[in-house]
Amino acid sequence: MKVVIVGAGAAGLTLASNIRNKDEKSEIIIFTKSEDIAYSPCAIPLVLGGIIESFDDIIMHDAKHYLDKNIQLHLSTAVTAVDSSKKTITFKKDSKSETITYDKLVLATGNELIAPDFDIDNRDNIYHLTNIHDGRIIQKSVEGKKEIVFISNMSIGIESAYELAKKGYDVTFLEQSFGILPLFLDGDMSGKLVELNEGVNFETNANVISITTNGAKKEIHYNDKIITADVVILPSNKVPSTVLAKQAGCELGDFGAVKINEYLETNVEDIYAIGDCVEVKSHITGTQTVSPAGTTAVRQAMILANNLAGNKLTFNPVVNTVVSKVGDYNYASSGITESFANMIEMPVVSTCIETCQKARYYPQNNKLYIKMICKLDGTVVGCQMLSKGDLSSRIDTLSFVITDNMKCEEIIQKEFSYTPSLAMVINPIVQISQEIMKKIEK
Amino acid sequence: MKVVIVGAGAAGLTLASNIRNKDEKSEIIIFTKSEDIAYSPCAIPLVLGGIIESFDDIIMHDAKHYLDKNIQLHLSTAVTAVDSSKKTITFKKDSKSETITYDKLVLATGNELIAPDFDIDNRDNIYHLTNIHDGRIIQKSVEGKKEIVFISNMSIGIESAYELAKKGYDVTFLEQSFGILPLFLDGDMSGKLVELNEGVNFETNANVISITTNGAKKEIHYNDKIITADVVILPSNKVPSTVLAKQAGCELGDFGAVKINEYLETNVEDIYAIGDCVEVKSHITGTQTVSPAGTTAVRQAMILANNLAGNKLTFNPVVNTVVSKVGDYNYASSGITESFANMIEMPVVSTCIETCQKARYYPQNNKLYIKMICKLDGTVVGCQMLSKGDLSSRIDTLSFVITDNMKCEEIIQKEFSYTPSLAMVINPIVQISQEIMKKIEK
Numbered sequence: 101m102k103v104v105i106v107g108a109g110a111a112g113l114t115l116a117s118n119i120r121n122k123d124e125k126s127e128i129i130i131f132t133k134s135e136d137i138a139y140s141p142c143a144i145p146l147v148l149g150g151i152i153e154s155f156d157d158i159i160m161h162d163a164k165h166y167l168d169k170n171i172q173l174h175l176s177t178a179v180t181a182v183d184s185s186k187k188t189i190t191f192k193k194d195s196k197s198e199t200i201t202y203d204k205l206v207l208a209t210g211n212e213l214i215a216p217d218f219d220i221d222n223r224d225n226i227y228h229l230t231n232i233h234d235g236r237i238i239q240k241s242v243e244g245k246k247e248i249v250f251i252s253n254m255s256i257g258i259e260s261a262y263e264l265a266k267k268g269y270d271v272t273f274l275e276q277s278f279g280i281l282p283l284f285l286d287g288d289m290s291g292k293l294v295e296l297n298e299g300v301n302f303e304t305n306a307n308v309i310s311i312t313t314n315g316a317k318k319e320i321h322y323n324d325k326i327i328t329a330d331v332v333i334l335p336s337n338k339v340p341s342t343v344l345a346k347q348a349g350c351e352l353g354d355f356g357a358v359k360i361n362e363y364l365e366t367n368v369e370d371i372y373a374i375g376d377c378v379e380v381k382s383h384i385t386g387t388q389t390v391s392p393a394g395t396t397a398v399r400q401a402m403i404l405a406n407n408l409a410g411n412k413l414t415f416n417p418v419v420n421t422v423v424s425k426v427g428d429y430n431y432a433s434s435g436i437t438e439s440f441a442n443m444i445e446m447p448v449v450s451t452c453i454e455t456c457q458k459a460r461y462y463p464q465n466n467k468l469y470i471k472m473i474c475k476l477d478g479t480v481v482g483c484q485m486l487s488k489g490d491l492s493s494r495i496d497t498l499s500f501v502i503t504d505n506m507k508c509e510e511i512i513q514k515e516f517s518y519t520p521s522l523a524m525v526i527n528p529i530v531q532i533s534q535e536i537m538k539k540i541e542k
Numbered sequence: 543m544k545v546v547i548v549g550a551g552a553a554g555l556t557l558a559s560n561i562r563n564k565d566e567k568s569e570i571i572i573f574t575k576s577e578d579i580a581y582s583p584c585a586i587p588l589v590l591g592g593i594i595e596s597f598d599d600i601i602m603h604d605a606k607h608y609l610d611k612n613i614q615l616h617l618s619t620a621v622t623a624v625d626s627s628k629k630t631i632t633f634k635k636d637s638k639s640e641t642i643t644y645d646k647l648v649l650a651t652g653n654e655l656i657a658p659d660f661d662i663d664n665r666d667n668i669y670h671l672t673n674i675h676d677g678r679i680i681q682k683s684v685e686g687k688k689e690i691v692f693i694s695n696m697s698i699g700i701e702s703a704y705e706l707a708k709k710g711y712d713v714t715f716l717e718q719s720f721g722i723l724p725l726f727l728d729g730d731m732s733g734k735l736v737e738l739n740e741g742v743n744f745e746t747n748a749n750v751i752s753i754t755t756n757g758a759k760k761e762i763h764y765n766d767k768i769i770t771a772d773v774v775i776l777p778s779n780k781v782p783s784t785v786l787a788k789q790a791g792c793e794l795g796d797f798g799a800v801k802i803n804e805y806l807e808t809n810v811e812d813i814y815a816i817g818d819c820v821e822v823k824s825h826i827t828g829t830q831t832v833s834p835a836g837t838t839a840v841r842q843a844m845i846l847a848n849n850l851a852g853n854k855l856t857f858n859p860v861v862n863t864v865v866s867k868v869g870d871y872n873y874a875s876s877g878i879t880e881s882f883a884n885m886i887e888m889p890v891v892s893t894c895i896e897t898c899q900k901a902r903y904y905p906q907n908n909k910l911y912i913k914m915i916c917k918l919d920g921t922v923v924g925c926q927m928l929s930k931g932d933l934s935s936r937i938d939t940l941s942f943v944i945t946d947n948m949k950c951e952e953i954i955q956k957e958f959s960y961t962p963s964l965a966m967v968i969n970p971i972v973q974i975s976q977e978i979m980k981k982i983e984k
Contacts, residue, residue, distance in 0.1 A: 142960070142962055143904075158903055394960060399954070402954055411951070416955050422959055461600055461602070489932075492935075492959050493936040496935070499959065500943075501942075515876075515945065516863065517934050518584070521588065522933070522934040525552070525837065526844075530844070
């Protein structure tokens with residue numbers, strides 16, 4: 101089998117490695133326009149903050165790692181054409197074009213930035229922050245500067261804002277929405293996250309109109325105000341990269357991303373698509389959505405590798421389970437927010453509790469804030485958490501609850517572990533389920 | 543409704559509080575032979591080790607807390623008789639007997655110690671370690687002494703052994719089985735746990751024959767050896783307390799504990815039983831078993847409170863999900879061990895991996911050792927973990943996996959959270975599932 105993979109992000113590289121793990125013989129060829137591969141974009145804020153020493157540390161493998169596994173990896177190489185009837189692709193390297201055949205073609209082309217919807221008179225000291233290349237540039241450009249303004253960024257931006265503030269920069273975050281991370285946190289929880297943390301000056305509902313230059317300073321015009329900055333980080337709005345998919349005859353979905361079935365197959369025979377360029381189904385609403393997350397890409401890659409090896413695993417509808425660190429606090433989310441439920445007019449009941457991670461009397465403890473959103477029959481559709489302590493496995497449990505359509509009354513029947521130094525005897529998820537049950541009974 | 547509860551351990555007290563939370567009017571009366579209530583037995587090792595300052599700190603509520611909630615709590619009071627036809631119980635307080643009626647009677651009588659199966663010539667400096675009273679006595683009695691020997695204890699004993707060793711005592715642990723915590727850990731994992739930790743001198747397969755006294759010293763005779771000690775902690779072997787249950791006409795099960803149905807009802811009308819005195823069903827084998835754990839007691843109490851309020855929740859078969867701290871390491875387990883699978887002749891495949899809790903490049907990281915046990919079709923039936931990091935929510939996820947009869951191939955289709963400072967991009971549970979799948983394919 102000759103597998104051609106276009107794209108070497110989390111999706112493409114994980115797929116290549118997983119195919120190789122199952123099968124020593126297949127020919128595996130990857131093309132990427134980029135020079136940087138196999139790094140963790142989520143770790144960029146940690147390098148900017150100095151928690152991880154260097155950008156080199158977050159690169160997990162070099163090209164040789166893949167060559168050693170007999171995976172052909174073409175860096176800085178654009179695939180310029182696909183012919184799905186002849187089953188060929190054409191790529192351009194060092195200004196020479198070449199055409200090769202494939203048995204299976206996997207589009208893992210990711211997404212691409214779109215320009216912000218406001219005017220910028222001059223791009224000096226204005227950057228995007230989406231990849232390791234951006235990270236290295238920003239790390240240098242902020243040196244010796246003071247004021248940094250972030251505009252409506254998602255996780256990597258918000259995390260970087262806090263990390264740079266900790267290093268002594270004067271950081272402002274202008275958020276267009278009602279609160280930060282609006283896809284994952286309701287206003288009450290994101291407000292709490294901002295309130296618990298220190299160091300970054302936040303403005304929500306900030307509608308940026310333009311950025312102008314005044315000597316060495318940038319002036320960001322928003323609402324009826326102006327704020328100055330030495331460095332500006334732009335929003336990272338992106339659209340799926342679908343040029344090749346369209347050329348190959350692949351159908352796109354409601355969000356302009358490649359349409360795939362549960363086996364990650366496009367409508368074109370022997371062409372598959374995974375990662376940020378595809379549309380997926382939402383577990384809660386049953387409708388199409390996008391899920392541009394590394395975890396989604398990796399999961400799709402593992403499932404596709406299994407299926408290319410003859411299995412028939414399905415990529416299930418997503419609940420968007422996330423965890424991350426903002427300043428001194430971790431946040432986690434799975435399922436839909438209450439704001440989203442309201443938007444789609446789904447009747448829900450929700451509650452928030454403040455509890456502990458460990459037994460109340462245990463000395464080294466962390467507060468835990470949980471919000472849970474349920475349908476009126478008690479089925480959990482969303483959960484959000486904040487704590488200085490680890491939330492990763494805790495939200496994974498909720499991810500299972502939500503994908504399995506569990507009700508609160510089923511949660512209190514579940515078995516949770518307990519020891520005073522690590523957990524509460526009545527698990528916080530059980531505590532909040534009981535509160536929701538009380539609300540529903542009323 | 544007049545509810546009489548016999549026993550004020552985790553089961554009895556949680557039940558009383560949960561009934562009151564749902565219903566302000568019911569008359570709730572609790573009887574306990576003990577003077578100590580509402581403390582966490584699992585925290586005893588932490589007090590002996592000085593992590594928690596005093597035994598008073600692990601008492602969550604005093605009797606007044608319950609009186610304030612209009613719960614009648616009779617300490618140091620034995621219930622001496624039950625008449626299930628007249629629906630009365632008789633109790634004895636200050637040598638006076640009194641008989642009262644009940645609408646619902648809940649037996650939460652717990653279990654009781656049995657004498658060790660070896661000879662002891664003199665009980666000075668020889669103790670059990672099962673409750674706060676024992677803890678206080680041992681705390682005093684080890685003062686100024688040096689050598690402490692524990693014999694075949696479960697969690698509280700093992701944890702206390704390590705905590706006392708950290709304080710400078712010369713501690714030996716004589717384990718009758720192939721390894722410590724044999725109900726939760728296979729020999730490979732318990733061996734690893736002992737190997738990773740320092741401070742306690744372990745001997746497995748140690749068959750204690752007698753303890754004799756030689757001046758101020760105790761001599762423990764086991765196998766063909768003798769070891770001396772200043773203080774000896776005996777095994778905490780227990781049997782369910784069923785005197786009242788038998789008198790009331792309640793049927794007992796295979797293990798001599800009270801037989802209940804999934805609604806926690808005994809065979810006698812209006813008599814329920816919860817906690818350490820009952821038998822439960824094993825999720826894996828479908829057969830009767832005992833589950834003398836605080837978490838089981840609390841879960842049964844919450845479910846029974848719901849059912850007494852008119853709901854119809856079920857107490858589901860158990861998988862025995864546990865977590866605890868032994869020395870510098872936490873261990874966790876859910877489901878059955880491989881040794882148990884072998885004993886009941888269930889064909890299984892298992893594997894162990896050594897991985898990380900966080901992204902490999904993240905500086906503050908912890909190693910994570912996982913063993914997973916699956917049926918030959920990939921259904922997970924058991925999991926064991928060791929790490930210096932938190933394992934509580936991680937094993938909860940496995941608890942869900944095992945109770946939901948999930949297969950490895952379903953696990954890799956599940957959504958897990960990821961951020962480098964808290965998690966790996968491919969969750970360790972997914973990593974080990976892939977290893978099991980490879981083994982099964984072969």
